[in-house]
Structure formats: structure tokens, C-alpha cells
Amino acid sequence: MKTIYSICIIFLAFLQACTSTSTGKEEPESLTQYVEPRIGTAHCRWFHFTPGAMPFGMAKPGPSTNGHLGNASGWEATGYDYRENSIEGFPCLHEFQIGGIVLMPTTGKLITVPGLPTDSIKTGYRSHFDRANEVATAGYYSVLLDDYQIQAEVTATSRVAYQRFHFPKGAENHLLFDIGNRQGESGAVADAYVSYAEDGRIEGRVITLPEYVKKYQPGAQVPLYFSAVVDKQPASFGAFQGERQEPGVREMKGVGVGIYLTYDFPEASSVTAKIGLSYTSVENARLNLGTEAKDLSFDEAKDLSHQAWEDYLGRIRVETTKKEDKVKFYTGLYHALLGRGLASDVNGAYPKNDGSVGQLEMKDGKPVHNIYNTDAIWGGQWNLSQLWIMAYPEYVSDYVSSHLQAYQDAGWLADGLANNRYVSGVGTNLLPAIISAAYECGIRDFDTKLAYEACLKNELDGENRPFGAGKVNTKEFVQYGYVPHADEGEGYQETFMFSASHTLEYSYTAWAVAQWAKQLGDTAHYNQLMSLSKGWERLYDPSTNFIRPKKRDGKFIDNFNPMQVWRGFQEGNAWQYTFYVPHDVKGLVGKVGADVFNARLDSIFTVSQKMIFSGGKEVGAFAGLQTLYNQGNQPCLHISWLFNEAGRPSLTQKWVRAILNEFYGTDGIHGYGYGQDEDQGQLGAWYVISSMGLFDVKGLTDSQPSFGLGAPLFDKITIQLNPKYYPGKEFVIQVKGNTPENGYVQQYRLNGETLHEPHLPFASFAEGGVLEMEMGSQPKDLY
Numbered sequence: 001m002k003t004i005y006s007i008c009i010i011f012l013a014f015l016q017a018c019t020s021t022s023t024g025k026e027e028p029e030s031l032t033q034y035v036e037p038r039i040g041t042a043h044c045r046w047f048h049f050t051p052g053a054m055p056f057g058m059a060k061p062g063p064s065t066n067g068h069l070g071n072a073s074g075w076e077a078t079g080y081d082y083r084e085n086s087i088e089g090f091p092c093l094h095e096f097q098i099g100g101i102v103l104m105p106t107t108g109k110l111i112t113v114p115g116l117p118t119d120s121i122k123t124g125y126r127s128h129f130d131r132a133n134e135v136a137t138a139g140y141y142s143v144l145l146d147d148y149q150i151q152a153e154v155t156a157t158s159r160v161a162y163q164r165f166h167f168p169k170g171a172e173n174h175l176l177f178d179i180g181n182r183q184g185e186s187g188a189v190a191d192a193y194v195s196y197a198e199d200g201r202i203e204g205r206v207i208t209l210p211e212y213v214k215k216y217q218p219g220a221q222v223p224l225y226f227s228a229v230v231d232k233q234p235a236s237f238g239a240f241q242g243e244r245q246e247p248g249v250r251e252m253k254g255v256g257v258g259i260y261l262t263y264d265f266p267e268a269s270s271v272t273a274k275i276g277l278s279y280t281s282v283e284n285a286r287l288n289l290g291t292e293a294k295d296l297s298f299d300e301a302k303d304l305s306h307q308a309w310e311d312y313l314g315r316i317r318v319e320t321t322k323k324e325d326k327v328k329f330y331t332g333l334y335h336a337l338l339g340r341g342l343a344s345d346v347n348g349a350y351p352k353n354d355g356s357v358g359q360l361e362m363k364d365g366k367p368v369h370n371i372y373n374t375d376a377i378w379g380g381q382w383n384l385s386q387l388w389i390m391a392y393p394e395y396v397s398d399y400v401s402s403h404l405q406a407y408q409d410a411g412w413l414a415d416g417l418a419n420n421r422y423v424s425g426v427g428t429n430l431l432p433a434i435i436s437a438a439y440e441c442g443i444r445d446f447d448t449k450l451a452y453e454a455c456l457k458n459e460l461d462g463e464n465r466p467f468g469a470g471k472v473n474t475k476e477f478v479q480y481g482y483v484p485h486a487d488e489g490e491g492y493q494e495t496f497m498f499s500a501s502h503t504l505e506y507s508y509t510a511w512a513v514a515q516w517a518k519q520l521g522d523t524a525h526y527n528q529l530m531s532l533s534k535g536w537e538r539l540y541d542p543s544t545n546f547i548r549p550k551k552r553d554g555k556f557i558d559n560f561n562p563m564q565v566w567r568g569f570q571e572g573n574a575w576q577y578t579f580y581v582p583h584d585v586k587g588l589v590g591k592v593g594a595d596v597f598n599a600r601l602d603s604i605f606t607v608s609q610k611m612i613f614s615g616g617k618e619v620g621a622f623a624g625l626q627t628l629y630n631q632g633n634q635p636c637l638h639i640s641w642l643f644n645e646a647g648r649p650s651l652t653q654k655w656v657r658a659i660l661n662e663f664y665g666t667d668g669i670h671g672y673g674y675g676q677d678e679d680q681g682q683l684g685a686w687y688v689i690s691s692m693g694l695f696d697v698k699g700l701t702d703s704q705p706s707f708g709l710g711a712p713l714f715d716k717i718t719i720q721l722n723p724k725y726y727p728g729k730e731f732v733i734q735v736k737g738n739t740p741e742n743g744y745v746q747q748y749r750l751n752g753e754t755l756h757e758p759h760l761p762f763a764s765f766a767e768g769g770v771l772e773m774e775m776g777s778q779p780k781d782l783y
Helices: 002-023 210-216 282-293 298-313 325-336 386-389 393-410 431-440 448-460 472-479 499-522 524-532 535-539 582-592 594-607 639-646 650-661 681-691 762-766
Strands: 090-095 096-106 134-137 140-146 148-155 160-165 170-178 186-195 200-207 222-231 237-242 244-246 251-253 256-263 270-279 317-320 349-351 357-359 706-709 716-720 730-734 745-750 752-754 760-761 768-778
Touching: 090 160, 090 270, 096 140, 096 148, 096 160, 096 200, 096 222, 096 270, 096 745, 134 282, 140 298, 148 298, 160 170, 160 282, 160 298, 170 251, 186 237, 186 256, 200 210, 222 282, 237 251, 251 256, 256 270, 298 325, 325 386, 325 681, 386 393, 386 431, 386 681, 386 716, 393 431, 393 448, 393 752, 431 448, 431 499, 448 472, 448 499, 448 524, 448 706, 472 499, 499 524, 499 535, 535 582, 582 639, 594 650, 639 650, 639 706, 650 681, 650 706, 650 745, 706 762, 760 762
Parallel strands: 730 768
Antiparallel strands: 090 096, 096 170, 134 140, 140 148, 148 160, 160 270, 170 256, 186 200, 186 251, 200 222, 222 270, 237 244, 237 256, 317 716, 349 357, 706 760, 716 730, 745 752, 745 768
């Protein structure tokens, strides 16, 4: 068999070579080979490891080592942990606050509870595995389950999960559909139902209570629906609820329920399950299955997924001799395209904020746009939005339209959404930065009038604002021009304790929307928003050179410690947040003084490098909070690029490269720092844009946006431009003399013309062209 397989591979390679030779064109390099989804999976979030998914898909199948344990607060690491060695099942859904619909193959005695990862005596259906027998890439995953000698495989279409299991011969082969247990961030299960119909179709639902939904939209629930078919009829079947098993029973209701199928195979055989998914109904799950996968085999779905990933990843091609950098790059790009997936069905049905089912407008048999689930976009202006705008503008348009639909339905922009339920997560709302950036960069095929209305309301209206809509201090911010601080208050801390960080965030988004207002001739709102954008100045303490929380009476807080976390600053401290003035860096530099600003910033990175620019090797999402700089969390992600705005671009080049090379790794534990919170692609997207040497501290929200320029890691970068949005075909970056010793840019040339400052107008990028950089070993700050 191996000999025949080898001959086939050699023959296919020969045919490919002949084809390439005959056409005179070399086949483009496969990019999925550089995607390693297991990077950073020690202590990773629920949605991080879903290798079976399509780009931005609803169906996200993958293995789970501890997902049924859930988590106390809704954000802790759960799902797949690189440090664990047993798999408890293969959930079909992995989203922010959403998880469920688990399949698991077993042999031997029927066991219907998953068991614990740390069990010394096997009590559940989980199985040990060896990572040497694991394959994980973009769109496909396989593993050998050692306890059962079953090979498991998963892939997907957009809304249909495929799971294939290769069973040994025998009479006790089981396939479990575990529907009623909590999974990852899904929260507790309120109810579940599952049935096995006469025609062999397995269907059901699970009603979940995610922790963030309970916090931000009390009383709401998140329902998940499925409709599955298997390609082989079982010898017997039954239903279960926890350890209770009911042979021959076709349906069951309640927490912990599921269906099992038992097979008697005279020879080793495979069973393929296709699981249609929906957030609106079983009927729509059935429709999604029939539309996308009725006549599609596992291998055909796998091939389609592979091609989709190659197409998406191939919009940006980087060239280098360092494979490690390619692995970091394409894995980061993969994560930026993986999260924030579909929530609407093929027929345009979607879950509404009030729990009912909405209907999108249809055109030519398809919805005019899609609805997406999404983690909060907190900090996304410094990673995801810039990357999406560059190479995936059609998704930006869809993403904005999705949020505008939620605004129409619920009356407010909602930063984080799980089935359109509020899951703010951080108590603020930076969506206007993303929407404004889209508008300023020419992506305007969404309802721009409605979008402007929504953004204005987000920035200025604090009356009767739902907790889940974020920006909980809007009323005070508009009244005082800053958010007054209180050490004690009622309700959640984010309503009174994060006064300074809220002031800085609100100031920035006010400025972003102000630029839009000016273009529209809305002078009154422009003036109001520009005044609010100076909120940071009202908290700047010249005696300490720090942003310092201020009380309602106008006095700064006492006992101020700039390293203190949580008092005035969410997930950070004054050392980190004082630089959160992206819209007015020159104003901040003017207050501090250019020399002091650059020296202070440079020293911060010098010290932080010893801690790998975060919390060192401590494994934990918040390991770097009480440090001078924390690459592992959103508030700091623009800081290394501030030297560009303060006259020392060589220091941006130096420190950005150091972060790229040292903070980011390529293994299970050292991936995005050590157990840092990658937040649905944010840290990966930062690597992608920063390693290309393109980054805007303003998040492309200026009326004439531009990229700050750095020192790319790669010798050549080619970015395909979407002709629907941009006039150019591609934008190419060529880097000459690019060696580890030559870390500084000596000259920038755009289409042969020398650039005299390290900035590239976005309009020039959109027109396409060639940006050349000459590298050298000596810092250079004047061009």
C-alpha cells in the first residue's frame, strides 16, 4: 500500500511539474503549509483552536481537551490546552460565548459522560492522544484516539461541520452526539433536546446561558440548533442523559442529553457525519445542510476548504528564507480570518437581539449582507481593522452592515455580540473607530447615513443606555469632558473604576467621528466632538507626566501609583495608558517634551525586553498587566509605533522588530507571548501588519488616512487589492539589504520617488504600486 501511495505521489508531482512547464508559469506556493493552529494553545481561549473551520465560518469543528468544564467568568482559557493529553470530543461551534454540538467516537463499553482531564482512573469517554499523530492546518484536523484506535478527522463548509471517524472492526463501535453539556464559553445549559428520526436524521437544540450574556443582557439566552446525517446506518441506537442510558429511545430532553449510535463492523470502516448548524432553528440548520453539503463528500469539502484558505491567505504573499517568520505570519493571518464568524443562515434568517428571528433582505437568492458573531473590537483599530481594510475590504463592509443591523434592531451599537445578544466584555465601545476607518478608506457600500447616526449616538448619548452597549460613562464624559473617578460605587467596577482609560478611549473615538462630521459639513457635532477629543488633556498631570484619574470635583486622585492596575485603568496602568492618545500624539509629545518622550519610551522598551515585552514566561492572560509595557493586551499595541510620530522612526524600526522576533513564538506554549489573550485574531493581525512595516496609530480614522512605515521582516511583500474598492491591482513592498544586522531603513521610495517621511498615504496604497526600502545597520531618522 505504501509503495502504491508513493508512486501516486511521485506521478502527481510529475504531472504538476509538466503542467507548470507547459504553461510557463510556476504554481504559487501553498500557504496553508505555514499555518500551525497549535501555536499558543497552552492557556488559550475557546475560539482560538478550531482548525476545521472555513474563513469567517459558522461551523468551527475542532478537538476539545477540557471544554465541558466551562469557566467561571466567561473569558478564562478553556477548550484545547496544549499541555493536556486527552480529547473529550469534537465540538462543532467555537465562538465568543458560544460553543456546543459535540461528537465523539468510542469503542468498547458505552460511556456517556466525558470525564475529567486529570482522571487517574478512566471514568469518561475521553481518549488519550499523541501529538505525533495529530495533523492541524487551516481547514482540516485529524488525530488518532489512542484508547480506541480511531482516527478522527474534521473539516467544514461555511455552515456545515464534517466529522469522519475510522473505526476498527467490532460490535461495540459508538458515535455519541453529546448535545446537552456546556462547552467552553457557552455557559451553563438551560435546556436541550435531541432526536433520532426514522429517516436517520439526528436533530436538536441546546439553550445556553453564557456568563457575559447574563452580565450584559440579563434574562437573555443563546440557542444553538443542528441537523445531522450520517452515511452508515447503525446496528442499534439510544438516548442518554448523563450516565443514564436508554437503548432504543429516539428522543430526550433536558440538561446533559444526547444520542448514541452503535455499529457492528465486520471490517474496519469509516462513518461520516454532516452537521448543519443554525442559530435560528432546526429547520434552517437542515436548510443550511442541504444547500451547502447535500451532495458534497468529506474529501470534497476538505478540498474546497483548502482552496478557500489558499485564496484568502494568498491575498498577501511574503518572501523570505526564514520559515519561522512565515509560520508566524500565516498563522497570525489565519487567526485574523478565523474568528468573528457567520451567524446568519443561507436564507437570510438571523437571530435578533430580542430573541426573535429576523430576515435579511435578499438579492439573487442570497442575503445582501451577513450577520456575524464577534468578540469586542476593543483595540481592533490597531490590528484587525487595518488588515481587513488592506486585503479584505468586502468583509469590513459586511462586518459594519452586521453591526448596523443590530443597531436597527436594538437601538444601539453593540461592541460584542453572541447571536446578537450583548456581550460587551469590556464595558466600552470602539466600533465607531472601525466604521469611521472603513468610510475614510473608501469602503462605503454600507448604509453610511445610518452608520453616521449610530456613531454619533454611540459617542454622545448616555440616556437609558443598555449596559451591553458599552461606553457606560458617556453621560458623565459629555457633561464633564472626562469621566470622573470613584473608588467605590454600585454595580460592576467598569461603571466607576476605569475612569481614565474610558476617558482616553472616548476621546479617541470622539476624534474619529469628528473627522467624519467635518467631511459631512456637520459643524455643530464636529465642534462638540473635537472638544470631547481633548478629554485626555483634562487628565494629564504635568507634575507626574502621567494620565491621572480625576474625581468629580476636578481634583486628581490621592495615593496615585502609576503602576497600579484596575484603579482608573482597565487591564493596564498609567505607564501604559498615558500613551493612549493616538489621535493627538504631537499634542502629547508637546506636553511631555520630545526628548523626554522618546527617552522615556525607549527606556520602557529596554526594560520590557527583559520580560519578553509582557509578563515574561508566566502563563496567563493577564501576566503583563502590572508592567511598563504589555504586548499581550490591547491598550499597548500602538506604543512601539509612536516614535514615528515623535521624530525617531529608527526606534520604531528597532523595537517593532524586537517584539516580532521575541514576543511571538512558534510552539504551543510560546505563541502569542506565554498564554496571552489573542482575542479572535488581534495579536496575530498585529504581527501581520507590523511585520509588513505598515501601521497607523490612528487606526486609519483620519480624513486623509496614512500608514506609518517601519522595517519589514520580509524581502518582498505582495498585497492583492480588491478591485471593487481600490483602483490598483496590487501593492508591492521590496526590501533591499534585508539582513538581521541591517535593521534600519535608509531610504523609502514610492514608485521611484523618494519619501521624506515615514508615512504612506492610504490613497497611494489603494492605487497600487511599489514601495522600495533600502536597509542598513545604522539608525536614520531623517529621510
